[in-house]
Amino acid sequence: MKPELGVCYYPEHWPQDTWARDAERMIETGLKWVRIGEFAWSRLEQVEGVLTWDWLDQAVEVLGAAGLEVVMGTPTATPPRWVLDKYPDMLAVDAQGQPRKFGSRRHYCFSHLGYRAEAARMAKAMAERYGRNPHVTAWQIDNEYGCHETTMSFSPNALHGFRDWLAQKYQSPQALNTAWGNIFWSMEYDSFDAVDLPNLTVTEANPSHWLDFRRFTSDQVVAFNRAQVAAMRPHTDAPLIHNYMGRVLDFDHFAVGDDLEIASWDSYPMGFLEQVLLEEDEAWKAQYANQGDPDFQGFHHDLYRAVGKGRWWIMEQQPGPVNWAPYNPIPQDGMVKLWSMEAVAHGAEVVSYFRWRQAPFAQEQLHAGLLRPDSVNAQGQIEARAVYEELQVLGEIEHPDADVAIVFDYESQWAWDIQPQGQGFDYFRLVFEQYRALRKLGLNVDILPATTTDFGSRKLVVIPGLMAWNDGLRGAIERFGGQVIVGPRSGLKTPDMQIPPSLGPDVAGAKTVRFASLRPNVRLALRNGGHVIRWYEEIEAGHVVETTRDGLNILCQEGHVSYLAAWLDQDAYLRIFETLCGAAGVATENLPEGLRKRSTKDQALYFNYSNAPVVHRDMELASGSYLWVATSDS
Ligand code: GAL
Numbered sequence: 001m002k003p004e005l006g007v008c009y010y011p012e013h014w015p016q017d018t019w020a021r022d023a024e025r026m027i028e029t030g031l032k033w034v035r036i037g038e039f040a041w042s043r044l045e046q047v048e049g050v051l052t053w054d055w056l057d058q059a060v061e062v063l064g065a066a067g068l069e070v071v072m073g074t075p076t077a078t079p080p081r082w083v084l085d086k087y088p089d090m091l092a093v094d095a096q097g098q099p100r101k102f103g104s105r106r107h108y109c110f111s112h113l114g115y116r117a118e119a120a121r122m123a124k125a126m127a128e129r130y131g132r133n134p135h136v137t138a139w140q141i142d143n144e145y146g147c148h149e150t151t152m153s154f155s156p157n158a159l160h161g162f163r164d165w166l167a168q169k170y171q172s173p174q175a176l177n178t179a180w181g182n183i184f185w186s187m188e189y190d191s192f193d194a195v196d197l198p199n200l201t202v203t204e205a206n207p208s209h210w211l212d213f214r215r216f217t218s219d220q221v222v223a224f225n226r227a228q229v230a231a232m233r234p235h236t237d238a239p240l241i242h243n244y245m246g247r248v249l250d251f252d253h254f255a256v257g258d259d260l261e262i263a264s265w266d267s268y269p270m271g272f273l274e275q276v277l278l279e280e281d282e283a284w285k286a287q288y289a290n291q292g293d294p295d296f297q298g299f300h301h302d303l304y305r306a307v308g309k310g311r312w313w314i315m316e317q318q319p320g321p322v323n324w325a326p327y328n329p330i331p332q333d334g335m336v337k338l339w340s341m342e343a344v345a346h347g348a349e350v351v352s353y354f355r356w357r358q359a360p361f362a363q364e365q366l367h368a369g370l371l372r373p374d375s376v377n378a379q380g381q382i383e384a385r386a387v388y389e390e391l392q393v394l395g396e397i398e399h400p401d402a403d404v405a406i407v408f409d410y411e412s413q414w415a416w417d418i419q420p421q422g423q424g425f426d427y428f429r430l431v432f433e434q435y436r437a438l439r440k441l442g443l444n445v446d447i448l449p450a451t452t453t454d455f456g457s458r459k460l461v462v463i464p465g466l467m468a469w470n471d472g473l474r475g476a477i478e479r480f481g482g483q484v485i486v487g488p489r490s491g492l493k494t495p496d497m498q499i500p501p502s503l504g505p506d507v508a509g510a511k512t513v514r515f516a517s518l519r520p521n522v523r524l525a526l527r528n529g530g531h532v533i534r535w536y537e538e539i540e541a542g543h544v545v546e547t548t549r550d551g552l553n554i555l556c557q558e559g560h561v562s563y564l565a566a567w568l569d570q571d572a573y574l575r576i577f578e579t580l581c582g583a584a585g586v587a588t589e590n591l592p593e594g595l596r597k598r599s600t601k602d603q604a605l606y607f608n609y610s611n612a613p614v615v616h617r618d619m620e621l622a623s624g625s626y627l628w629v630a631t632s633d634s
Helices: 016-029 054-065 081-086 113-130 156-170 173-180 207-235 253-257 269-275 282-287 296-307 335-345 379-394 410-418 427-440 471-479 570-584
Strands: 004-008 033-036 069-073 136-140 240-244 262-267 312-317 350-353 404-407 445-448 460-463 483-486 511-517 523-525 531-540 544-547 553-558 561-564 566-568 595-599 603-608 614-616 619-621 626-630
Touching (some): 004 016, 004 312, 004 379, 016 054, 033 350, 054 113, 069 113, 081 113, 113 207, 173 207, 207 240, 207 410, 240 253, 240 312, 253 296, 262 296, 296 312, 296 445, 312 335, 335 350, 335 379, 335 595, 335 603, 335 626, 350 379, 404 427, 410 427, 427 570, 483 570, 531 553, 531 570, 566 570, 603 619
Parallel strands (some): 004 033, 004 350, 033 069, 069 136, 240 262, 262 312, 312 350, 404 445, 404 460, 460 483, 483 561
Antiparallel strands (some): 511 531, 523 531, 553 561, 603 626
């Protein structure tokens, strides 16, 4: 595969006589793809039923004639005002019962069937118009599901849909009562119509009630997306894509991805550091302020590679300062190039920058583009061009499966969000910190969904925080020839979110009998180095291989499977993963602070995220620079 570059462009923002020159300059920058259309509904259908295609026809023609491939977006994240007038109850409602308002974007509830049909109608109209256009060779459906916290909606439409969903799942209210344990606090129902949404209860609602609501909510996103897929499929053979986000976890991305050909995501490393990496301390944020966190992007590259079953893009790459984080510094020169090349090293087919020209109007005036508002090339354009040149040198890149995999499961995120049992317990965080340790050991990491039934050629599989087992995953573990490490807090619930009769985790001869969540300043030293932080389980176990200094059982083993009964700090993870890699025959490479490595079939690429130069082996990398070395002769 030879990676390509692209950009997001809004022809409706600029006079028509500038489009041709813009297109020419995109080609000069080395760009191949241009995404358009995803917010343009009000210009395509100003009045219901009156579709105005001529300007978009013209834009596609101008861009295509210049040699660009168009990614056409369906504009359903920004329904114009008349759509709201038509469906006044289409707004998402927050957990306090307040409807959101018109005046920005994503002002729709996924459960509103009228809006869902309206969106599908628009998607169909666009696919009919451009589905066979030779210049339109990919599609983006909607824009960033989950953005602006609109996935979970407590609207009357959601209530209606939820009752229906429950009736289909349980068939009888008695079955629901049993699954949820509604005898507790006299919460039993005698009809599905008596069940409410789990917000605004006096104290916490039943966790099983919440979990089903989270599952229902996720299914609404899948159904909304699927309605557009179904409307478009008959009219186009071009791949259908969605652009996912960083650390948005409130719907099952694997399930949405099953209906699409390619996964993509929008990567804003510095915005993420400031706004999304909530747990990192001030010193860390200062250290990486102009580079971004060294693992956050890699994690999502690997996640979305899995969501896209190997095919994934960056649909929006940060090109300079953004406007939406609490602080928005300027990226260090070289970082746009580094971020782009890192995505390429993780297997991106396309890296597309957001956006072409900075807009002098509306909400994102202070968000950089590849061009300044006065059309002069910005730093982002210079680095994009440099990436293009580098890609010509790198040529074809192949990405074999990694030796190490980590299981990531959206349901587990919802389960531990509902029942953290301690403020510090965040599932994403748990997985991310284990991922970070693996990456510090110089390892490529594949992410696998919990529906995996075969680990393939992997040698070490890591399964943190998995709420409940399924037979497929258990079978994969049993048949696996490599090492598996499970936990903490894995296999300790049934799918209904009850404690299993065995107590769990049902692996490695361990039984979890009590739980402890820890204050942030509590650290329990391990006998062999490193600490337990945030969480541990008291386990009964046969073969214990690690304890704290105070004698708590932390790690036990049976055959090729280990159970880790605690959340550990980085020192402890590094030590334990290194040992397991040794047992599994996986070579590790301890990387200095801020340096990360990603290997392709024929190259090893090193990325220096730190704010200082690093020396590693015989290499010296300036801050914000990367280097690649050939690892085979081919
Ligand atoms: C993304 C979004 C874009 C733009 C960008 C700004 O979340 O898809 O439309 O708003 O952020 O960083």
